[in-house]
Amino acid sequence: MSGLDKFSEKVTRRVARATSRRSLLTLIGGALTGAAVIPVLPVSRAQAQGHGHGGGGDPIAPQPTGNPQDPGDQTQCDYWRYCAIDGFLCSCCGGTASSCPPGTEMSPITWIGTCHNPADNRAYIISYNDCCGKSSCGRCLCNRNERDRPMVRPQANNDINWCLGTESAIYNCSTAVILGVALDQQ
Amino acid sequence: MKWLAASALIVATGTAVVTPAWSGNEAIPGVENAARARQNWILSCQGCHRADATGTPQTTPTMAGFVARFLEVPGGREYLVQVPGVATAALSDADLAEVVNWSLVRFDAANLPADFKPYTPVEVGRLRLKPLRAEAMTIRAGMIARMAQDDNGNRNRGGFR
Structure with missing residues (x-):
């Protein structure tokens, strides 16, 4: 157990000597911001939209007539x-x-x-x-x-x-x- | 052509005053079931001729206020059944005779000759066996010229309507 303690202490001290606290904050901050930006990239949007020509595009809200004599959703082919x-x-x-x-x-x-x-x-x-x-x-x-x-x-x-x-x-x-x-x- | 249009207008307005137009209630000779005739008109004719039979000048000549004039000229009675849209319609002889009789009264009662005999299923069945094809346009133009000639003759004699 003491060997592991010594190893951790050695590594921590080496890291502390070689880096500043500011650079650590920069690193963490960069990672957080970078992760937040990924879903905003255009590549991601194109994938979420799916379907091509004739397939749909953005989802379309249902358009029921509200009339029981005229059942179904007018945006659906099975209307x-x-x-x-x-x-x-x-x-x-x-x-x-x-x-x-x-x-x-x-x-x-x-x-x-x-x-x-x-x-x-x-x-x-x-x-x-x-x-x-x-x-x-x-x-x-x-x-x-x-x-x-x-x-x-x-x-x-x-x-x-x-x-x-x-x-x-x-x-x-x-x-x-x-x-x-x-x-x-x- | 202007004089033709003008004279057609005079005929249309003149006769509309003299003859009361079909009111839609009385029975039509040769039409057993007017509702069925109207439905067949909607399903088989109206798509191109439009609901009021006014048509489209480039593709579908107007029937409204004009179609019964074909009965005045030689070959006109045959033409009205042999014209491709009528002869090849997906209707039985009886339904076709009914819809033709119905449309003559519905869309041009004013020009219908007083001695008009309704088409019978047998007559329609015989005529539609020889449908017109590309020559329909030429035949139609010939009959329209004949109508214009007749109008002109009537006017010169001063006995025009």
């Missing part, structure tokens, strides 16, 4: 009105499920289908109006394609750029506007 959508959800791009983000124009030419509303088990007629005039939003890509038809039936194909009849043909994002309740199947 019932998006049953045949193909594009970026306007809800994630500064607009809503039925309105365009500021600075874009809603296309009057659309493709129209029906979606089943789980709240009342009825089919609703949905118009997928594209928002046009700004480059692709890039958030919340959603591609569901229920009853989507090939290009030879352009009126029922959602791979087409439906930015027609607008000032600009540049696609930004897609909405899902309710036009009405579909008739019950005969």
Whole structure:
């Protein structure tokens, strides 16, 4: 035990002779500051964001309608009105499920289908109006394609750029506007 | 072209005053179920023609206040079914006949000839077997020229409406 004591004393005295107390404070202070700076580095931020183009970007707060007749989160691809959508959800791009983000124009030419509303088990007629005039939003890509038809039936194909009849043909994002309740199947 | 637009306007306004426009309640000949016809219009036509059938000049000519005029000229009745969007619509012959009869009254009751006979499913089924393709534009232009000619003749005789 005394050997260990002597060894510690020798080492401590050598360190004390060779260094000043100020340099020790500098060292500790530097380490503390350095550690605090690491999470602020840009490398760290890029990693935390994750996902690339079309994957998301910053997390988007849920946008429930608050209406029990219109269940679900309008920023999620599984929201019932998006049953045949193909594009970026306007809800994630500064607009809503039925309105365009500021600075874009809603296309009057659309493709129209029906979606089943789980709240009342009825089919609703949905118009997928594209928002046009700004480059692709890039958030919340959603591609569901229920009853989507090939290009030879352009009126029922959602791979087409439906930015027609607008000032600009540049696609930004897609909405899902309710036009009405579909008739019950005969 | 200006005179054509002007005369079309006179026809539209003139007849709107004389003939009461379709009010939306009375039965339409050849339309068994108006709600179904409207739904088929929304699902199969409205996307391009727009809800009020005004269309887009570059791609989809206007139907509102004009479409029934095709019935005045030779070949017009056939054209309205053989035009690609109608002939190839994903609807049965019966539903297609219904939606065509419905849209003529809904969007252009004023120009509908008094002796108009509604399309039947059989007639539509026969006509849509020979759909027009790229030539549709030329045929349409020819019929529009014929309408203009007729308008001109009527005006010269002083018997125009």
